[in-house]
Amino acid sequence: MDAESFSSSISSSSKTQSRRPLQEHAIPRHQLPRQNSDRYIADRFIPVRSAMDFDMAHYFLTESKKEKENAAAASPSKEAYRKHLAETLMMNRTRILAFKSKPPAPVDGIFQESCSDNVSTHQLKSSKPRRYIPQSAERTLDAPEIVDDYYLNLLDWSSSNVLAIALGSTVYLWDASDGSTSELVTIDEENGPVTSVSWAPDGRHIAVGLNSSLVQLWDSTANRQLRTLKGGHQSRVGSLAWNNHILTTGGMDGLIINNDVRIRSHIVETYRGHQQEVCGLKWSSSGQQLASGGNDNLLYIWDRSIASSNSPTQSLHRFEDHMAAVKALAWCPFQSNLLASGGGAGDRCIKFWNTHTGACLNSVDTGSQVCSLLWSKSERELLSSHGFTQNQLTLWKYPSMVKVAELTGHTSRVLFMAQSPDGCTVASAAGDETLRFWNVFGTPEVAKPVAKSTNTGPFSNINLIR
Incomplete structure (x- = not known):
């Protein structure tokens, strides 16, 4: 067994006993934060020149x-x-x-008003207050029986504000708007456990990858299975990525398959390049380029125009710079050709790529296994989650890669991260069987609630094939 797929020595039965999924996590008394008392109020002194x-x-x-x-x-x-x-x-x-x-309290008066009038509008705009980043999780939920496997992708947050998490052979849905929990599906022993989950862009349909090489498509609103994609992979499907009506699947067999979910013969393209399990898949915002990472330490960039005009085995770029499995992938939201990738325990680096030229722009040694990456939607910042030794989340300023904050609390490697639709909150799931929510990227703006759409959109023609 390699370094990326080791499991905890504590048996799952001892950790999950009498714990209900997605319930508030009970924190031991000795781990509770120490309350402030009056004797700590005057712990900071500011000299007064007049005295x-x-x-x-x-x-x-x-x-x-x-x-x-x-x-x-x-x-x-x-x-x-x-x-x-x-x-x-x-x-x-x-x-x-x-x-x-x-x-002393400021004295209101004419002089104060005149001083305020002299402050230019430019100065007021430039004095942006520093963002406060809480150092502890906003909420912690129990996640018993979560599979502690580096290569899987078991957490995703939909555009309709519903979080999906796979715990063992069951997929649970947690509605962030009201905190309610529901069970989507429990997979039988022959096909389970669940190895990947991914929401479609419409926020209603969800793909569920299985250990048996099958992929199920579900309508979460109707709680109904629409179809099963089969015949493409020979082993478990650990990574999924949507590109409109195209669902891309990555398997332990090293294959990457594009599936058009609208048609009966769903396999439309197959990318061959990885020699080991595909554990990371991400489409660019334009839907033109696909990044794939594998346990063979390789990172590929696939371009749809090249694949369709020539051979689907022809990649745009093949990078061999990482020294361990490449699972963590994130396309930059403010620069379409910028990709961040993270390596496993034998690499520990975050690398940045210009996917147009194929140049490696920067490489940063984080000191620990990189499990997942997320870009901020509002700031030039990147969030990474890590394994041994701190099991932390690290917020970086881009492009300087100066550490903005380190968030600790997980006691095992932070395998999965997902970002809320407003871009402010990040959910992290770890091998310690907890799901934590962090207010990393600021306070969300107050917006009118968007009604959940009942229109199936590009999924209206999904065939009900089992």
Whole structure:
């Protein structure tokens, strides 16, 4: 067994006993954050210049030096003046550096208003307040029986604000708008467990990849299975990616298959290049380029125009720079040809690629296994999740790659991440059987709720094939 697919030595039965899926996680008392008390209020002191005694400070600093230099030459009158000054200072002595608990309240008046009027509009716009990033999870839910396997993809968040997570052989749906939980499907032992889940762009239909090489398509609103895609892979399907009505599947057999879910003969293209399991798949925002990562340490860029005009085995780029499995992939939202990729435990690097030229723009050693990557939708920032030793989420500023924050709390590697539709909240699932929600990318803007669409769109012609 390789480094990416090791399992916890603690048996699943001991960890999942009497725990219900997607319920609030009970935190042990000794792990609760320490409450602030009154005696910690004044832990920061700010010096106030108006309360400082500079005369006394100057006297004490220069007294001993002057005594040595001028002891012999000092006149009786100067000596008397010196003693008198010292007595006066000692009688009115205050601390050299004085502190106050808080600054005085501002005085409202004409002068203050006139000062405010002189501040230019440009200055007001440029003084952007620094974003507060909470260091602890906003919410923690139990996720018993989640498969601790680096190569799988068991978490996804839909455009309709519903989170899907596969726990063992069951797919659960958690509605983020009201916190309700429902069970979509439980797979039988012959085909299970679930190895991947992925929401379609419409936020209603979801693909479920299975250990048996099958892929099921479900209507989450009607809680109904629409069809089963089969005949493409010979082993488990661990990665899925949607491109409008095209569902791309990646298998342990190394194959990448494009399936048109609208037609009966659903296999329309097959990409051959990976020699081992395909564990990462991501389509670019334009739908023209597909990035694939595998356990063979390879990263491919496939272009639909090249594949359709020539051979589907012809890739646009083949990168061999990573030294471990490439699972974490993320296309940049503000630069269409920029791709970020992350390597496993033997690599630990995040690399950035220009997919037009094939150039590696940068490589950053994170110090630990890179499990998943997410770009911010509003800031030039990248979030990565990691394994040993800290099992943390790290927020990076792009392109400087300066660490903005490190979020800790998981006690096992953070295998999966998913981003909310508004782009502000990130859900992370780890081998510690918890699902945590982090307010990483800011506060969402208040918007009118969008009614869930009942129109099937490109899925109206899905054949009900079992």
